Amino acid sequence: MTHSQQRFFYEEEQQLLEEVLLHRRDVRGNHFKKEAIPKGVINKIIQAGLTAPSVGFSQPWEFVLIKDEVTKQAIKETFAEETEKAVKQFSNEKQKEYIKLKLEGITESPLNMAVFYKPKNTPVLGQTSMPNMGKYSVVCAIQNMWLMARSLNVGMGWVSILDPNKVKSILNAPKENELIGYLCFGYTDMFYNKPELEIKKWDYKKLQEDVVIQEKY
């Protein structure tokens, strides 16, 4: 294969990608099935993460695969603590909605994954002026895995109501690592056809005219 070999994508192929993007959902514990995910499927998901773009080709990611129930329970405790603190920050009306939402699937999903940013101790090409770029590369890997999971009919949920330092300590993670995402994977009984928070009118869906600016503000 030469370096200039091309892959041209056709309209049906572009439309298929569009469908995967549109059908990707944040899946929570009320829709995960216990059924284990085969190793080959997990590998394909991780492989998708490894093809993500990364600043200066630094690939600054580490993936911890968690099936152990004791670990999951410990993670769920930090979720409960952080939820208690979080709810108080919302207005009365939103508080009532908040407590009705199921926001994680830590114990219901067969596979959890903690995704870390692992900083380098030498300068990284492209990260010298924007120090967050390494963390953003890790997010690109998460999004790749999310899409690949969906195309394999596997649901994923991203849990962020956690104390990242407690998660690090539960997993014995090295001091320099930073938690970027805590993910839950599993087969599902259904996927919503729209984001759950849109269906439940937590917020409205933004359109291009709300967020696109021509040339300058």
Added chain:
Amino acid sequence: MTHSQQRFFYEEEQQLLEEVLLHRRDVRGNHFKKEAIPKGVINKIIQAGLTAPSVGFSQPWEFVLIKDEVTKQAIKETFAEETEKAVKQFSNEKQKEYIKLKLEGITESPLNMAVFYKPKNTPVLGQTSMPNMGKYSVVCAIQNMWLMARSLNVGMGWVSILDPNKVKSILNAPKENELIGYLCFGYTDMFYNKPELEIKKWDYKKLQEDVVIQEKY
């Protein structure tokens, strides 16, 4: 369409996604063509961004579309200044390689896009314990656009050797906005079949065994 309507993806569809992920490249100025991107194609790319996941359905993104040559030149100046500072941070051997690399396509690409994080002034569901979550949502939108662009045979490059405050000032961006990515879009004369920095041996490609941890560190 009911909320429980399902979309099952078949193996050929999963493989097509895999191909898009594998053929996505960071494109720089030596491979962009001047040819304008049709409005319908730009819309499809932005639409892909708008289907990205976002913490608490906050959709905290703003997209500035830039075609103006004067703006591009001003952005290119901050790139040149930051490059001068950056090169000095690398070891002698890496410096020689660094200066040979073409790292942006600001003026060669027909369309630039500055992507901002726009914070809310009320609490965001899911962002109370991990304040970076909103920025990470914007990165998910960028990765969706990158993949959609590739499936439309449009190249994209992410330029991060910029002073984000200078970019904000050039674009008159509101004080609270934070620059997440500065992107260049255009048709290309070719796509490399591997990341350019892998081909040029700037760094080696990591494998699953390098970055996957079972259960705990």
